[in-house]
Every structure is written in C-alpha cells, then in structure tokens.
Amino acid sequence: MSRRSRPPTPDSSPRISKKPRLEYPPLTADDYKNGLMLAPMVRSGALPTRLYALKHGAKLVWGPETVDKAILHTTRVVDPVTGVISYHGKSKAIFTTHPIEKPFLIYQIGSADPELAVQAAKMVQQDVSGFDLNCGCPKPFSTHAGMGAALLSNPDLLCSILTALRQAMPPEITISAKIRLLPSQEDTLKLVERIVNTGITALTVHCRTRNMRKKERAVIERLREIVEFVERMGKGIAVIENGDCLGYEDSKRVRQVTGAHSVMIAEAAEANPTCFSPTPLKDLEQTFVPGYIRLGKYLGNHWTSTKFCATQFVGAHENTRKNDSKAMREAIVRAKCYEDLDSFVAPWTGEQEWAEIVEAIEKRGGQRAPPHPLPPIEEVEVAPFIPAALSVSEAQTQKENDAAPTVVHEASLGQESASAADKPQIPPTASLLGLDVPPPSGETVDVAV
Ligand SMILES: Cc1cc2nc3c(=O)[nH]c(=O)nc-3n(C[C@H](O)[C@H](O)[C@H](O)COP(=O)(O)O)c2cc1C
Secondary structure, three states, X not given: OOOOOOOOXXXXXXXXXXXXXXXXXXXOHHHHOOOEEEOOOOOOOOHHHHHHHHHOOOOEEXXXXXXXXXXXXXXXXXXXXXXXXXXXXXXXXXXXXOHHHHHHEEEEEEOOOHHHHHHHHHHHHHHOOXXXXXXXXXXXXXHOOOOHHHHHHOHHHHHHHHHHHHHHOOOOOEEEEEEEEOOOHHHHHHHHHHHHOOOOOEEEEEEEEOOOOOOOOOOHHHHHHHHHHHHHHOOOOEEEEEOOOOOHHHHHHHHHHHOOOEEEEOHHHHHOOOOOOOOOOOOHHHHOHHHHHHHHHHOXXXXXXXXXXXXXXXXXXOOOOHHHHHHHHHHHHHOOOHHHHHHHHOOOOOHHHHHHHHHHHHXXXXXOOOOOOOOOOOOOOOOOOOOOOOOHHHHHHHHHHHHOOOOOOHHXXXXXXXXXXXXXXXXXXXXXXXXXXXXXXXXXXOOOO
C-alpha cells in the first residue's frame, strides 16, 4: 500500500484507534451460523469494503484469496497512525487489514500444498480469526497450479491441506473451505463427507459447478440435501450458501430454499457493500461513494484499489439526478489520485467515516451478531431435487474457460471472476434491488489487495 498519497496528520486531529477496545471470544461454528457473510473477492474485497460490510451488518468477512507463496515473502508493517497492517511484497501490499476487523476476519488461502499453506497461515495468524481454503476458483491460472477448483478433483490433496492447517493452527483459529458443486450430487456428498471429517468449522458451497458461468443461475436447490447430510454427520459445522443472493431481504428466500445456516454474498456486495442491511443505502453516489473514498484515503488504501471498488458501486436511485451520478462516475474514472476528486468528496478528513465504523462494530458489544439478525428459516415447499448431469453447455463452457486468455496481475492471482470483460454482471433478479445502472467499465488497474 502506498503511503505517498497520505497527507501529514495534523497534530490537532484525533488519532484513530489502533486497537479494538473489546475482547471477543474465539470463533466457533455458531459464529458462522445465522448470518450474512461477505464473500472473498480479489480486488473488490478491499479493507474499506470489508469495514463497510461489517458496519452494515455482515456477520463475518472473508479476505480476498491470497496464494500461499505470495504472502511468504512479505514484510508485516504497521502504520503507527492508523493501525493499518500491511503485508508488503516487493512493490506493493499483498494483504492489508486492521485490528478492528480481526474478530470477524477470515483469511482465504489459495494453495495446492499443505506445507506452503501452513507456512502462509503462520505468517498472518496473529491478524485473523480463521482460515479458509479456496477450492472453487475455476480460472486456468489457478487450476493449472492445482489450486482452486482443481482441488475438487483431487480430494486427497484438498483434505490434506485442511488437515495440515487444522493440526498446525491453535484451536481458537477456525479452518473452513469454500467449494463448488460437483456435477453429480452423489460425488458432491462424498466430497463433503471427507471435507467435514478433516475437522473444519464451516463449509461454504458456491452453488455452481466448476464449468458454470457466473451468469448462469446458481442451482441453490441442490444445497438442501447437502445441509441435511452435514447436519446428520453431527459435528455441528455450519454450511454457508453462496450464489446469487442479493442482500438481506433476498437471503430469506435463499435460506428457505436451501436450509443453509448462513448466506455468503459476493457480487451484490461488490455493487453495494450496504446490502447486508435490511435497509441498504440507495443513491450510492450521494450516500456512500464520497465517504468510501474519504475512508480509503484516511486508511491509506492504495488509490487504484479505492478507485476500482468505487467504480463497481451501483445501487437503486431515488433522489439522485441522472446527470449528477453520471458526473461523479466519470470523475472517478478520470481521477488519477485522491486529490482529483476534491470537488466531490472534500473536506478530506475521513475521521467521521472511521468513527462511524468503529461505533457500529463496537455496538456489537463483543458479540459477532449484527444488530439485525436474520429471521428463522420458515419451512417452505421445495421442488424435488433433480440431479444435474454435466450438460452440453457446461462442457462447452469448460472449453471456453480453459481457452480464454486471462490477464493475471500479481495481486489478482486466484481471482475467481474479476476480469474486466466479465464486469459488470448484474444478477438477473437485480431489479429487486433496483440495480438498474451498470457501473462504468473501470480501466484495468494493477491493484494491491
Ligand atoms: C470480483 C470477484 C472476485 C472474486 N474473488 C474470489 C476469491 O478471491 N476467492 C473465492 O473463493 N471466490 C472469489 N470470487 C467468487 C465469489 O466469492 C462467489 O463465489 C461468486 O461470485 C458467487 O457468489 P455471488 O453470486 O454472490 O456473486 C470472486 C467473485 C468476484 C465477483
């Protein structure tokens, strides 16, 4: 993370708290239940986004996938003013966090090697509450190295990484995995059984198969059987649904269909990090984006990271005039540094944004539950499950996935789906959230996450 853009903190300015004031008990499986989770997202899951997700009701937040080797050669640097912790690689921060998010932070590892995964975990152990293994990234740059979704067809390796992490980490650090569905339900259940037996605390299931494109609807109907299967195993672990959830209200539908303990949200949160709230912000250009940019600067978040995230934000419009929001979006796209946006977001303190985040997190009073818990799952009629065979279109998609050229930035290793060409993808049901305006296509940025 570059410090160049940080202005000197005036002596009169209150220093932001470096350490959280509240003590939290270690994470347990219960902390992974009855909540909405921010999904791991390379580039989009930056520190300011995770903090806003927590402010607006995410129960836990996943950091972006970081490949094991990438973190091994970093140096841990703590900003004496803000308390922000950066793991610096050769030219940029590979991972950035703040102690205030530690009780809620799950660090996602990309790995195909138990030893490297353990070494990577030991590097950052002091700053996180749990580790998650990415077993779902379908991109060739991940799978060719045996990582991500490649682990789904190598269950011995997958489970050996989870077992190694479990054995190497103290009990207060949780281990979890994020997988995709296999084409056959039977194979999925067999895999799930093996994974659960490694001693993990939670399992996230992205309800698409490796070959499904993200614009294809997630087959969440398949999850109910998996949830019931895991419950029958009697280990009390949490099963988290992932795929197509649009936010707090929509999570009721997802939980009714799947019976999942919790729901994890990626794209809808990328578009609006306040979607975890029953009352998500609208008119984001007025209500959210300026504060996000101020906070980004206050925390020393690299401009290209803040800019990239800001160009993804899109929410329902009620009071913003089209021209105003357009002007702001265009200014963000043009801006080369924080100061270029002075006319939209000055004065540049960011103190208020930070204070509000601290207040919202501290209001939880040492509990991880957000202020507006999810309602209990109501029993609903669910259509009987029809096992999904590998369809022709899936087979074709697999070919396309493998053939498609992928630009890999050092910091975007392991990204499941963030190529510029893929963005923006507004879910088909986006009208529910009023996601009517696609964000401008942001320029490709090489960004530290
Ligand atoms: C920008 C972006 C980056 C992502 N990066 C990761 C990642 O680092 N690790 C991971 O397991 N999945 C990653 N994913 C996949 C999401 O976590 C999630 O599984 C997927 O988007 C489906 O959830 P959704 O329907 O809520 O978007 C990424 C997705 C997006 C959109």
